Every structure is written in structure tokens, then in C-alpha cells.
Amino acid sequence: DIQMTQSPSSVSASVGDRVTITCRASQGVDTWLAWYQQRPGRPLQLLIYAASTLQTGVPSRFSGSGSGTHFTLTISSLQPEDFATYYCQQAGDYPYTFGQGTRLEIK
Amino acid sequence: EVQLVESGGGLVQPGGSLRLSCAASGFTFSTRWMSWVRQAPGKGLEWVVNMKYDGSDIGYVDSVRGRFTVSRDNARNSLYLQMNSLRVEDTAVYYCVRMGSLDLRRTGDQWGLGTLVTVTS
Numbered sequence: 001d002i003q004m005t006q007s008p009s010s011v012s013a014s015v016g017d018r019v020t021i022t023c024r025a026s027q028g029v030d031t032w033l034a035w036y037q038q039r040p041g042r043p044l045q046l047l048i049y050a051a052s053t054l055q056t057g058v059p060s061r062f063s064g065s066g067s068g069t070h071f072t073l074t075i076s077s078l079q080p081e082d083f084a085t086y087y088c089q090q091a092g093d094y095p096y097t098f099g100q101g102t103r104l105e106i107k
Numbered sequence: 108e109v110q111l112v113e114s115g116g117g118l119v120q121p122g123g124s125l126r127l128s129c130a131a132s133g134f135t136f137s138t139r140w141m142s143w144v145r146q147a148p149g150k151g152l153e154w155v156v157n158m159k160y161d162g163s164d165i166g167y168v169d170s171v172r173g174r175f176t177v178s179r180d181n182a183r184n185s186l187y188l189q190m191n192s193l194r195v196e197d198t199a200v201y202y203c204v205r206m207g208s209l210d211l212r213r214t215g216d217q218w219g220l221g222t223l224v225t226v227t228s
Contacts (some may be wrong), residue, residue: 001169034214043111044202045216049211087152091213095168096154 002026002090006099012107017078021086021102023071029092035064035073038101039084048073049088078104109133109217111203115223123193127222128162129186129203134217137181140206142215143188145199153199156188157206170195193226201222 003026013019023033031051036044046055048064051071061076075082083106088099115127127143143155156177157166165177176189186203200221207216 032213033206036215041220043220044215046207046211046214046216048215049207049216053210055211055216089152089154089214094157094166096157096213098152098154100151 001095002029002093002097004088004090004097004099006086006088006102008102009100010103010105012105013078014107015078015080015105018093019074019075019078019087021073023066023073023088023099025069025071025092026070027093031067032068032090032092033059033064034089034091035062036087036089037082037084038087038099039081044087060072075104080106109205111201111205111217111219112200113219115220116201116224118225118227119193120228121193121195121226123226124191125193127188127190127201127224127226128218129188131184131186131203131205134205136179136184139208140212141179141186142204142206143177143186144202144215144218145197146202146203146221147196147199155201156170158186190224193224195226198224198226204211 005024007022033051035048052064086102110132112130142157158177174192178187200223203215204215205217207214
């Protein structure tokens with residue numbers, strides 16, 4: 001199975017800050033990489049697919065980049081509703097696998 | 108509006124069985140791959156199974172293969188997960204996930220709120 005390693009596992013930041021989360025795959029997945037946001041009491045939300053394509057309805061402050069084994073999710077200016085847990089997911093090979101998650105907390 | 112509503116979770120003893128259901132609405136269910144993803148309490152996400160829209164292609168993660176069986180009823184817009192020989196490590200919230208189409212394929216573009224399965228003696 002392809003292992004996905006996210007870093008950091010948690011980060012503290014303030015409203016307005018820029019935050020970058022990294023995801024590394026144990027083998028190349030081309031651009032078969034998605035990012036999700038999980039907030040308590042809400043369904044998981046797809047943010048980015050195909051490594052860099054913004055899902056419809058997701059604010060433009062979210063962006064993704066990368067290919068192969070190295071990917072990043074950047075939030076350009078944190079808003080209060082962005083404090084949540086973020087997961088990357090590879091779909092380059094089955095079984096699809098997730099990173100362990102990055103918890104974004106308010107400083 | 109797309110809705111995915113899971114049901115059927117509960118408390119079960121090791122070795123027992125449970126059947127989860129997912130009622131889908133707001134989209135053409137019969138044209139979409141569907142999946143189950145689980146999340147153990149306080150842990151990350153694990154993809155359990157994928158199923159093609161017509162049932163002709165199914166993929167299980169190794170940890171459940173031979174114990175879990177996914178099925179669907181396109182006439183009832185429903186997805187199911189029959190879980191047998193349950194183990195303590197199967198304890199998790201189970202999410203019903205709609206897979207995207209075209210450029211979003213292999214991606215979960217809609218998720219339910221989940222149903223909790225607890226395996227304990």
C-alpha cells in the first residue's frame with residue numbers, strides 16, 4: 001500500500017496567517033491527490049482534487065500543488081471557519097490511502 | 108441537494124455481524140461509484156471499499172476482505188455494507204461516500220455524516 005505522510009501533525013496559527021501543509025507519498029501517484037477538510041458535526045468536505053484543482057464552491061484562499069510524491073495545501077489567509085483537520089488522500093493505486101491528518105488550531 | 112444518510116451502526120460483540128445502509132438522494136445514484144470509508148475514534152481515515160455503479164468492479168482493503176461485503180440497490184438508491192466476523196479493531200464511524208465523475212473520479216466528492224460501529228465484549 002502507498003503510505004501518505006502529512007506534516008505537520010498539528011499547527012497553531014492566527015486568523016489572517018498563511019499556512020502550508022505537506023503530504024508525501026511513499027511512491028509516485030502522479031496528480032492523483034485530493035485534500036479534505038473535517039470539521040465536527042459536518043460531512044467531510046473535498047477541497048482540492050487532481051492535486052491542484054479547486055472543488056466548486058471552495059474559497060480561493062485554498063490552493064494545492066505538487067505531483068509524484070510531494071504535495072502541498074496552502075491556505076493563504078486563515079479565516080475562523082478554517083480551523084479544522086485536513087487530510088490528503090492518494091488515488092494513484094488501490095487501496096486509496098490517507099495521510100494521518102493535520103490539526104489546524106487557533107493560536 | 109445531495110444527501111447521503113447512513114444507518115445500521117450499533118454495539119456488537121466480537122465475531123458478530125452488522126449491516127450498514129446508506130440512503131442516497133439528490134443525484135443519479137445508478138451512475139456513480141460509491142465507497143465506504145471508516146474512522147476509528149480519534150484516528151485518521153481508512154478507505155474500506157469501492158464499488159462501481161453497476162456492481163461489476165469492487166475493491167476491498169486487505170483488512171476487511173473476506174469479512175465485509177458491499178452491495179447496492181440502484182432501484183432503491185441505496186448502498187450497503189454487510190460486516191461479518193467483526194473485530195474490536197473494526198470499531199469506527201463508517202462514512203458513505205459518493206465518488207466523483209470525470210476529473211473528480213477516484214475522489215470522494217460527497218460524504219455522509221457517518222454511523223458508529225462499536226465492537227466490544
